[in-house]
Amino acid sequence: MRTSTKTLLALTAAAAFGGFAATAIRDGLETPARAAPSLPAATPTVAALPAAVGTTPLPSLAPMLERVTPAVVSVHTKQRVRVSPFGDDPIFRRMFPELTQERINQSLGSGVIVDARHGYVLTNHHVIEGADEVSVTLADGRTLAAEFVGSDPDTDVALMRIPAQNLSALPLADSDRLRVGDFVVAVGNPFGIGQTVTSGIVSAVGRSGLPGLGFQNFIQTDASINPGNSGGALVNLDGELVGINTASFNPRGSMAGNIGLGFAIPTNLARNIMNQLIANNGVVIRGTLGLESQDVTPQLARGLGLDEARGALVTQVFAGGAAAAAGLQPGDVILAANGQRIDGRDSLRNFEGLQPVGSRVTLDVRRDGKPLQLATTLREQPRSLAGLQLDPRLAGATFAELPERLRRAGLAGVLVESVERGSRAAQNGLRKDDIVIAANVGQFEDLAGFRAxxxxxxxxxxxxxVRGNRPYDILVQ
Structure with a gap:
């Protein structure tokens, strides 16, 4: 693993704002604390701010928030799980079914109404992941059942629909116009205590490289974002939506509190994902260059005539792909894509993952020490692949791209998405959610490489x- 376990666990916990801990903290907040007897403390004198300075009234966010808050909702989820004293052991669970009990896990998060006519609500994928029931509570107190439209785990965007009656929606701003230093306001339901507003500035834009998360192009802000804020609104001073709050970072974990490192998904990215979910029956179709690459080490940089050790070194170009059409060759080093700096393999994958099919891409390349610019159009990235298309011995298995959050945890390979009962793949020992990291047919890092x-x-x-964090070798017969 390239990422330290402590950092990964801390950030993963920080991202899971829709989690069950928010409910526990809410319950704790509702219980009055009992203070130990102590000496009476002097009450400090607090000076009240004047309503105006001279004839000029003090600025206030209240008028803007009166328009914004009706469009920000609380999201409640319920998940039914079967709990057994024997854990996940299938044999004992079948032998003693009477000992298995059903438990309902509840979770809290936030969402934003972005289309009042159709009742569309944006939130985070991790807020509604695995939920059997989802309901939405509006600012006016109404609670409505929500219909799941679709979600994209790798950008952590999910879309729901609620009955469209007397709803308020937020206008979507052009998030590409955000600048560091712009004032922003975060609205959500932290810890389940009710709608809360915090403010700050944009600390950074285009932030990526965070471990444990998927494709990344985050807005970073110092506005307080806490558990339960996930899926809530980040707005500008005009009351326009500029981002969907998704995560905060604290080395001690999200429950340690906010330290001014909050992250939001830019509106332009969320809008693109939403439009794809609506148009493609709840799924996202991404574009791909059709290549494999590796990081440039200092030793490779010297051999390639580079001034610094950065860029994505092309190791394989797949026939019929966008990279092949552009004329890319193994040994080329990609230094930028559409003017965006590419520091390594992960940086290139992140760029690809955020581009829709058909996007025009201009690559700044170094070949044999000389600069070169190549242009191409991204082609569709297959979402899954039937094992029978690869080898008859894999019949019955379906392989899919590894979730990007697992890649950022240091894994590479493909995911076994499903295995048909009684199929040849099942008889050979493959199971759903296995991760294939290597094979004797050749090297690969993703689905395209696995197929090639x-x-x-x-x-x-x-x-x-890899199954349950343990590696296994399977002889497929």
């Missing part, structure tokens, strides 16, 4: 998988 490695069926097929 099966150019010739091997006499003996061996897969190395």
């Amino acid at each position: 490695s099966f150019t010739r069926a091997p006499a003996q097929l061996i897969l190395r998988i």
Whole structure:
């Protein structure tokens, strides 16, 4: 793993704002604390701010927030889980079904109404992930059942629909116009205590490289974002939505409190994902260059004639892909894409993952020590692949791209998305959610590379998988 376990766990906990801990903290806040007897404390004198300075009234966010807060909602989810004293052991669960009990886990988060006519509500994927029931409470106290439209785990965006009656929606701003130093306001339901407003400035834009999260192009802000704020609104002073609050960072975990490192998904990205979810029956279709790459080490930089050790070194170009059409070759180093600096393999993957199919891309490349500019159009990235298309021995299994959050945790490979009961793949020991990290057919890092490695069926097929954080070798017969 390239990321330290402590940092990864801290950030993962910080991102899970829709989690069950918010309910516990809310309950704690509702219980009065019992203070130990102590000496009476002197009451400090607090000077009240004047309503005006001379004839000029003091500025206030209240008029803007009166328009914004009706469009920010609280999201409540329920998930039914089966709990057994034998854990997940399938044999004992079947032998003693009477000991298995159903438990309902509840979770809290926030959301934003972005289309009053259709009742569309944006929130985070992690807020509604795995939920059996989702309801939304409006600022006026109404609680409405929400219909799931679709979600994209790799950008942490989800879309719901509620009955469109007397709703207020926020206008979507052009988040590309945000600048560091702009004032922003965060609205949400932290810890489940009720709608809360915090303010701050934009600390950074285009922030990426955070471990444990998916494709990243975050707005960073020092406005307080706490558990339960996930899916809430980040607005500008005109009351326009500029971002969807998604995470905060604290080395001691999210429950340690806010330290001014909050992150939001830019509105332009959220709008693109929302439009795709509506148009594509709840799924997102991404574009891809069709290549594999690696980081440029200092030793490689010297050999390639680079001034600094950065960029994505192309190691393989897949036939029929966008990279092949552009004329990219193994050994090329990609230094920028559409003017955006590319520091390494993860940086290039992040750029690709945020581009829709059909996007025009201009690549700044170094080949044999000389600068070169190549242009191409991104082609559709397959979401899944049937095992039978690769090898008859894998019939019944479906393989998919590894979630980007797992890649940022240091894994590479493909995910076993499903395995049909009684199929050849099942008989060979493959299970749903296995991660295939290596095979004797060749090297690969993603679904495209996995497919390309099966150019010739091997006499003996061996897969190395990760299951439950443990590696296994499977002989596929």
